[in-house]
Amino acid sequence: MATGQEPVTPPEQEQRTESPASPAAPAAPGPEDRAAEVDELRDNWRRALADLDNLRKRHAKELERVRAEERARTAAAWLPVLDNLERALAHADADPSAVLKGIETVRDQAVEVLRGLGYPRHEETGVPFDPTRHEVVGVVDDPGAEPNTVAQVVSPGYGADGNQLRPAFVMVSKRQE
Amino acid sequence: MATGQEPVTPPEQEQRTESPASPAAPAAPGPEDRAAEVDELRDNWRRALADLDNLRKRHAKELERVRAEERARTAAAWLPVLDNLERALAHADADPSAVLKGIETVRDQAVEVLRGLGYPRHEETGVPFDPTRHEVVGVVDDPGAEPNTVAQVVSPGYGADGNQLRPAFVMVSKRQE
Numbered sequence: 546m547a548t549g550q551e552p553v554t555p556p557e558q559e560q561r562t563e564s565p566a567s568p569a570a571p572a573a574p575g576p577e578d579r580a581a582e583v584d585e586l587r588d589n590w591r592r593a594l595a596d597l598d599n600l601r602k603r604h605a606k607e608l609e610r611v612r613a614e615e616r617a618r619t620a621a622a623w624l625p626v627l628d629n630l631e632r633a634l635a636h637a638d639a640d641p642s643a644v645l646k647g648i649e650t651v652r653d654q655a656v657e658v659l660r661g662l663g664y665p666r667h668e669e670t671g672v673p674f675d676p677t678r679h680e681v682v683g684v685v686d687d688p689g690a691e692p693n694t695v696a697q698v699v700s701p702g703y704g705a706d707g708n709q710l711r712p713a714f715v716m717v718s719k720r721q722e
Numbered sequence: 723m724a725t726g727q728e729p730v731t732p733p734e735q736e737q738r739t740e741s742p743a744s745p746a747a748p749a750a751p752g753p754e755d756r757a758a759e760v761d762e763l764r765d766n767w768r769r770a771l772a773d774l775d776n777l778r779k780r781h782a783k784e785l786e787r788v789r790a791e792e793r794a795r796t797a798a799a800w801l802p803v804l805d806n807l808e809r810a811l812a813h814a815d816a817d818p819s820a821v822l823k824g825i826e827t828v829r830d831q832a833v834e835v836l837r838g839l840g841y842p843r844h845e846e847t848g849v850p851f852d853p854t855r856h857e858v859v860g861v862v863d864d865p866g867a868e869p870n871t872v873a874q875v876v877s878p879g880y881g882a883d884g885n886q887l888r889p890a891f892v893m894v895s896k897r898q899e
Contacts, residue, residue, distance in 0.1 A: 579756055586763035593770035597777065604781045608788055613885075615789045619796035620839050620880075621887055627832045628877065630807075634826060641818030648825060649811060655804045662797050700805065703797075708790075710798055 619662060626655045659703050664710040668701035670694075678702055680712040690718035796839060803832045836880050841887040845878035847871075855879055857889040867895035 633647040656666050667678065674681070674693050685696045695715045702713030810824040833843050844855065851858070851870050862873045872892045879890030 579760070583756070583760055583763060586760060586767055590763055590767040590770055593767055593774060597770060597774055600774065600777055600781070604777075604784075607781075608785065611785055611789055612792045615792040616796050616839060617887055619793050620836060620841060623800055623832070623836075624880065624888060627829070627836075630825070630829050630832065634822065634829060637819075637822045641822055642814075645811065645814045645818055645821060648807070652804070652807050652811060655800070655807065659797060659800075659804075662793060664797060703801070710794055711801060 622658050622662060623655075626651060626658055629654060659710070663705060663708060664703040665705055666701050666703055668698040668713055670696060670698060674715070674717050677706075678704075678709060678712055679715045679717075681717050682714045683716045684719050685716050686719045692718055692720045694718050799835050799839060800832075803828060803835060806831060836887070840882060840885060841880040842882055843878050843880055845875040845890055847873060847875060851892070851894050854883075855881075855886060855889055856892045856894075858894050859891045860893045861896050862893050863896045869895055869897045871895050 629651045630648065633644050633651060636647075637644050659666060671691070672695050673691075674695060679695060679702070682699055687696055690696055694717070695713075696718045697716040698713050699716065700714040703710040704712075806828045807825065810821050810828060813824075814821050836843060848868070849872050850868075851872060856872060856879070859876055864873055867873055871894070872890075873895045874893040875890050876893065877891040880887040881889075
C-alpha cells in the first residue's frame with residue numbers, strides 16, 4: 546500500500562558541535578540555513594501527518610470494500626447449489642426417487658463448495674478426540690473401542706486445522722478407569 | 723483507529739521576523755532554542771513516519787482478518803441449509819414425495835439465507851427491463867405485453883439496488899416498431 550507520495554527519509558541526527566549560546570542570552574536571529582532546516586522539517590512532519598490521516602481514511606473504505614467483496618464471493622459460490630436444487634425439484638412430479646438421487650448430488654456439491662472455501666468436511670470415527678475439532682455431545686461405553694476416541698459422529702464438522710467453521714458433534718468412547 | 727501514540731499537532735508556521743544572515747557568512751552557531759526546535763521537529767517527523775509504517779503493517783493484517791471473518795460468517799449461514807438437506811435425505815427411503823416437500827422448505831431457507839446476506843431474490847415478470855438487474859437471454863413477440871418488459875424469468879436474480887450478486891436472466895417482450 547503505497548501512499549501517493551513517499552515520505553522523505555529523515556536524515557541521521559547531526560552531531561551538534563557548536564557551543565551553545567548562553568541560556569540567559571535573548572534569542573538572536575539564527576543563520577539562514579538553520580531557519581531553512583526548520584521549515585523543511587516542519588513541512589516533512591506535516592506531510593507525514595497528512596499521509597497518516599489519508600491512510601486511515603483510505604483503510605476504512607478498503608475494509609468495507611474487502612468485506613463486501615468477500616461476502617459476495619462466498620455467497621456466489623452457493624448459487625449453483627441452489628440452482629441445481631431448484632432444477633431437481635422442478636421434476637419432482639415425474640419420479641420422486643430419481644429426483645432424490647439428483648438431490649444427493651446437490652448435497653455433495655454443497656460439501657464441495659465448503660471445501661473450496663477452505664472448510665473441508667470431517668466426520669471420521671475411530672480418531673482420537675481432539676477438542677479443537679470435536680465437540681462432545683455424549684459418551685459411549687464400548688469395551689472394544691480405544692478409549693477417548695470418536696465412536697460416532699452426530700453432525701459433521703467443517704474446517705481445516707486452525708480454521709474450524711464448526712466442530713463435529715461427536716459421541717466419545719469412555720475413558721478407561 | 724487510534725495509533726498507540728497520538729502524533730503531536732504541528733504548530734502554525736511562525737512568521738520569521740529576524741533579518742537573515744549574509745548568505746556568504748559561514749554557519750554560525752544557532753541559539754539554543756532554535757537547535758532544540760530542530761531536534762523536536764525531527765523527532766516528531768520520525769515518530770510520524772514510524773506511525774505510518776506501523777499503520778500500514780496493521781492494516782495489512784486487519785484486511786486479512788476481516789476477509790477471513792466475512793468468509794466464515796457467510797459460509798456459516800449456509801450450514802443449517804446443508805444440515806436440513808441431509809436430514810431430509812436421510813428419510814428418503816420412507817416416502818419420497820413427502821421428502822421432496824421437505825426439500826422445498828430447504829430451498830426456501832436457502833433463498834432466505836441469501837436475503838439475510840443482503841441479496842434478496844428477484845424474479846418479477848411484467849416489470850420494465852432494467853439492465854442493472856436483468857440480463858436478456860431472448861426476446862418474445864407478445865402483442866398483448868407492454869414492450870420492453872420482462873415477459874419470462876429463466877433464472878432468478880439475487881441482490882438489491884447497487885448490490886447485485888447475479889442479474890435475473892430474462893426473456894423480454896419485443897420493442898414496438
